[in-house]
Amino acid sequence: MRFHTNSDADVAELLRTVEAPDLGSLFDSIPSGLRLGRDLAIDGPLSELELDRRLRRLAESNRHAGRLPSFLGAGAYHHYIPAIIDHLVLRGEFLTSYTPYQAEFSQGTLQAIFEFQTLICQLTEMEVANASLYDGATALGEAVLMANRVTGRKRVLLSAAIHPHYRAVVRTLVRHVGLEVQEVPRAADGRSDLAELERLLGDDVACVAVQSPNFFGCVEAWSDAVERTQRHGALFVGVVAEGVSLGLLAGPGRFGADLVVGEGQSFGLPVQFGGPYVGLMASRERYLRQLPGRLVGEARDAEGRRGYVLTLSTREQHIRRERATSNICTNQGLCALVATIYLAVVGRQGLRAIARRNLDASAYARRRLSEVAGCSLAFTAPTFNEFVLRLPGPAEAYRRWIGEQGVIAGLPLGRYEPGLEDAMLICATELTRRDDIDRLAAAIETGAQRGVR
Numbered sequence: 264m265r266f267h268t269n270s271d272a273d274v275a276e277l278l279r280t281v282e283a284p285d286l287g288s289l290f291d292s293i294p295s296g297l298r299l300g301r302d303l304a305i306d307g308p309l310s311e312l313e314l315d316r317r318l319r320r321l322a323e324s325n326r327h328a329g330r331l332p333s334f335l336g337a338g339a340y341h342h343y344i345p346a347i348i349d350h351l352v353l354r355g356e357f358l359t360s361y362t363p364y365q366a367e368f369s370q371g372t373l374q375a376i377f378e379f380q381t382l383i384c385q386l387t388e389m390e391v392a393n394a395s396l397y398d399g400a401t402a403l404g405e406a407v408l409m410a411n412r413v414t415g416r417k418r419v420l421l422s423a424a425i426h427p428h429y430r431a432v433v434r435t436l437v438r439h440v441g442l443e444v445q446e447v448p449r450a451a452d453g454r455s456d457l458a459e460l461e462r463l464l465g466d467d468v469a470c471v472a473v474q475s476p477n478f479f480g481c482v483e484a485w486s487d488a489v490e491r492t493q494r495h496g497a498l499f500v501g502v503v504a505e506g507v508s509l510g511l512l513a514g515p516g517r518f519g520a521d522l523v524v525g526e527g528q529s530f531g532l533p534v535q536f537g538g539p540y541v542g543l544m545a546s547r548e549r550y551l552r553q554l555p556g557r558l559v560g561e562a563r564d565a566e567g568r569r570g571y572v573l574t575l576s577t578r579e580q581h582i583r584r585e586r587a588t589s590n591i592c593t594n595q596g597l598c599a600l601v602a603t604i605y606l607a608v609v610g611r612q613g614l615r616a617i618a619r620r621n622l623d624a625s626a627y628a629r630r631r632l633s634e635v636a637g638c639s640l641a642f643t644a645p646t647f648n649e650f651v652l653r654l655p656g657p658a659e660a661y662r663r664w665i666g667e668q669g670v671i672a673g674l675p676l677g678r679y680e681p682g683l684e685d686a687m688l689i690c691a692t693e694l695t696r697r698d699d700i701d702r703l704a705a706a707i708e709t710g711a712q713r714g715v716r
Contacts, residue, residue, distance in 0.1 A: 332699035333671035334628075336649045336690025337478065338399070338426050338504050339537070340529045342617070343694055348531045348604050357600060372596065373571035376559040379603040386509045386606075387501075387523040388516030389545035393556040393575075395599040396542030399504055399526030400429040403472060404436035405544065405555045406522045410470035410498045411442060412553050412588065418443045418467045420497075422455040424477035426504055427679050433472075447471070453481035453642025453651065457488060464495045470522070474502035475512070478679075480625075480649030480688065481642055485518035498522060506530055506543070507692075508647045510618030522546045531605030532598055541598035551575070555588045617693050621648035624691035628700045632689065635704050637711050641686050649690045651676065651683070655711040658687045664715045668706040670699070 376394045383392040396402040423446045450456040471492040475483035492499040501515025503525035515523045527541040560574030625648040637655030654661050658675035665672035677684035
């Protein structure tokens with residue numbers, strides 16, 4: 264949104280309108296003891312050019328992926344964002360209210376949401392999708408609650424290879440609704456242990472949730488997990504934290520998933536201190552009435568003209584509280600719009616090409632880094648753009664050392680799982696160059712020679 268300052272004449276006009284003698288009098292309702300009583304200790308005004316230079320100097324003091332090679336992933340992915348996205352998303356037409364309470368006055372917003380839903384259905388290979396949720400973690404929590412409503416069952420099985428933050432959010436959301444959450448352990452190859460899943464399954468299980476690619480970057484065996492789950496009458500929830508992977512990997516719907524949730528940050532949203540993100544949620548049409556949030560549909564008026572309507576909005580504000588499926592107050596409207604523009608711009612073949620570049624960069628990184636003396640791949644399962652690398656010493660120590668060499672290292676995993684204190688989750692995307700990977704390998708090699716501990 265553009266900023267337009269008020270001139271002295273504007274301020275005088277405003278004060279005359281509200282019958283105030285000066286700006287200070289607008290704060291008379293605040294007790295004097297709570298007021299500063301002096302001017303703020305800040306520099307005087309700057310020209311636009313001077314301000315731009317100062318902000319750039321401040322930004323350059325940060326260590327960020329725009330300036331340094333970065334191998335961080337784990338649910339927050341650094342992808343290229345086409346310039347057209349900012350150009351379009353800042354148009355005045357999109358700066359109106361993102362909550363279509365009066366749907367007939369929000370045709371642009373509703374059409375954008377309708378297109379978003381269509382794209383998510385195509386990506387996930389599901390039948391219906393909602394207008395988005397807060398983020399991937401809360402979307403998984405909503406899917407678990409939805410499975411409970413559909414089946415009436417109280418036990419939930421989460422793969423231990425789901426992102427730990429996602430699992431923590433689920434436990435928080437279901438803590439006081441009587442659901443029991445159990446974890447399916449990880450197998451030696453980095454994927455969910457399907458034999459243990461079979462042992463834990465029973466007629467009291469509401470759903471099973473499995474992420475692919477999972478937290479360790481491994482691509483899961485969707486079909487086997489879905490078949491075992493549905494044999495016991497439970498719903499299968501497919502989780503996708505890296506949306507770009509769907510450019511190459513088949514959507515969970517192709518394997519029979521009942522619900523699909525995920526994170527759309529990779530679709531044009533920058534990595535900026537943890538958000539905002541955009542949660543994705545899709546389901547089979549037979550569960551439509553239990554889908555949380557809102558859903559936009561297409562309709563025709565009496566003259567046959569196309570229009571968009573708020574088909575479903577299962578919140579307390581719109582229906583009786585006892586029938587509401589969620590307390591979600593909004594979808595991530597602007598973020599969903601960004602994702603819609605991104606997917607429309609890159610298209611099916613473009614997303615596939617981007618995913619292929621991620622896979623190729625990661626494959627080179629796997630090969631190059633595993634050749635470093637003292638390093639090895641932790642798991643044997645196939646991966647997409649992330650993998651776990653065992654280092655010659657503690658991963659936290661190597662993270663600090665690699666940072667000193669001007670490279671942002673991957674994520675040390677010891678804080679998340681015992682036994683992986685020497686392991687680091689490495690991510691490579693289309694922005695990762697071959698010489699970046701070589702720099703990381705050189706930093707690890709030098710660290711090993713110096714005995715980093």
